[in-house]
Amino acid sequence: MHQEIYVTSFYFAKGNTKKSYPRRIETSEGKQINFIEEGLRCVVQKGQELIEIFTMSDGQITYRIGHQQRGNEWLLLSTQ
Numbered sequence: 001m002h003q004e005i006y007v008t009s010f011y012f013a014k015g016n017t018k019k020s021y022p023r024r025i026e027t028s029e030g031k032q033i034n035f036i037e038e039g040l041r042c043v044v045q046k047g048q049e050l051i052e053i054f055t056m057s058d059g060q061i062t063y064r065i066g067h068q069q070r071g072n073e074w075l076l077l078s079t080q
Helices: none
Strands: 003-012 020-027 032-034 040-046 049-057 062-068 073-079
Touching (some): 020 049, 020 073
Antiparallel strands (some): 040 049, 049 062, 062 073
16 A cells, blocks of 8 residues: 555653654545554664554554654555
């Protein structure tokens, strides 16, 4: 899939952590998707690069989102 998206809102995880998660995204076609606050976050190292993978849900569909810190690029990787 690898579709470019825009993260328009974030939330911070509960507890003493400062980790942020996408709350709302917008696709290049203008579709907005709002997530519930129970997402998963995984950091993967690819060579010298760190990539964050988020697994988020809107309550019906699960979305896998990738974030490359260099260049601040967000991609919709898959949906289920």
